[in-house]
Amino acid sequence: MKRIVSAIMMCFLMFLSACSNGASGDGDSETFKVGALFPLSGGLALLGEESYRGVELAVEEANKNGGIAGGKQIKLVKGDAVDADASQSEANRLINQENIKTIVGSYSSSISFAASEVAERNGVLYWELGSTSDTITDRQYKYIMRTNPSASFFGKTHVDFIKEVVTKKLGKELVDLKVAVAFEDSAAGPPIADAFIKFAKEEGINVDTKIGYNPASNDLSSVILNIKKAAPDVLVAISYLNDAILLARQSEELGLKVPVFLGSGGGHTMTDFKDGAGNLANGIFNVDFPQYAINREATPGMEEFIDAYKEKYGSEPRSGHSLTNYMGMKVVLEVIDKTGEVDPDKLKEEALKYTAKPGSTATGWGVEFDAKTGQNILGQAYMHQWIDGELKTVWPEAVAVEEPQISNQ
Known part of the structure; x- marks a missing residue:
């Protein structure tokens, strides 16, 4: 009897483990989990939330269009990083409790600096979509990519x-x-x-x-x-x-x-x-970053972004930060789509192959990542x-x- 109970328990634990791993996007589930680390409360919340909205809209767009990598949906797992200390604890939570393998963020340079250190120690790929401090990429970490221009x-x-x-x-x-x-x-x-x-x-x-x-x-x-x-x-x-x-x-x-x-x-x-x-x-x-009274011929996709923003949030975008994060998140999703998984090393390898010509994105930027720093060298202020x-x-x-x-x- 004890052997039967033990066997049942072992199967149950294996089932739970498979569910957990699958939710992280290892190919056993219909969902990719991506961490989203932004200041969503506190003194930095205004632009933190505006930045997160761009990420959210890019994910919703991809999910409505059938998902990525053969139809998988993307699930954002939020972390509220009100300051540098909170960003470290939230990054640890996303990685060690939520089993997140790739994180996007974060608007604030101090938040990005601290959270990306945690990601680097844990071998998790951190995508910076909005903060500008040069020191974030100058450290030449293995697991950092930045889509927006630096200071x-x-x-x-x-x-x-x-x-x-x-x-x-x-x-x-x-x-x-x-x-x-x-x-x-x-x-x-x-x-x-x-x-x-x-x-x-x-x-x-x-x-x-x-x-x-x-x-x-x-x-x-x-x-x-x-x-x-x-x-x-x-x-x-x-x-x-x-x-x-x-x-x-x-x-x-x-x-x-x-x-x-x-x-x-x-x-x-x-x-x-x-x-x-x-x-x-x-x-x-x-x-x-690009704002909205701009030459739309140089920023294809901006009109669609603005329409989606107004439909979801009931107002015009408050800042170009949402657009910048939207554009960056679309790059992240395209890289995951090509990789077919969220393994950090494979994502990094695919990201370094990824290119886009200036004038081909909603911000007007091109995309080409520097192999040493992870910085997109075709961004522009x-x-x-x-x-x-x-x-x-x-x-x-x-x-x-x-x-x-x-x-x-």
Whole structure:
């Protein structure tokens, strides 16, 4: 009798094991499980949720179209990474309790940095779809891939725009421009500021002022007064949403007028910035991922994305972060489709073969991953400007819908 019971128990355990492994996508189930690690609550939730929505829409689209790899459905297993510590614990939970073999994320560079370390230690492939810090891929980890452009791409876009557009609009030579940089000093701001300054120096641009600040501060008057004293022609500001609004409002109160204000991703992109800053938003530039007032011929698939977003969430997209994550997740799904499984090594091998030409994706980017770093080298940041309450793409010309508006007065 004991032998019969033991045999039954052994069969039952083997059945449970097969179910668990199959849910991870090893070929024994009709479902692939993919971890999705984003800040879905807390201070970073606004753009964290917006980023996750892009991933969710890409998965729903694939599932509605019959799935991938012969009809398998994709199941997202969420992890709420409110900060770096939570990202580590959530990554461990996804890997060790949910048996996840590949994870996508994460919007925040500090979250991505911490979570990808956990993934690397466990041999799990981590796909970064939205955070920009160069250090994420500069570590040359085996199990990291990034579909979006890094901070260096943002810094170079700033410098190229100043060189090719601002100098002509202001009627000044590069060496005569006075430039200031103000940045939130968490994980995201310093890398973008450093990349900009590095490229600026290479071009002979004089960066007179560099000021970091706490993004949680409720008073940026000292930052603004220092900028006002420096009297720059160009201000590069790297901010989250609340500090971007505060910077705009207090600059108006303290009489800071800068001929060219260049935001960099984050807060200056969102419709919430326009709502919070009102008319003060008009004229402000922003280097960021693709937004929606853009040349649609250069971004095939964007119309379909916007329609799907409005149908599911009942509003226009709040930021280009959802689009960027949608595009990145589509790359992930295509790689899984070609591999037919979620084995990290096989996914990495297939990803390095994957290519897409610029102008063939909903963001307008191409795709080609660097073998050493896992960075997509064909991503690009674009220059946008708030014009009459709408964030319009103004540079480069291939994706622009309007001329940059800069007065030399």
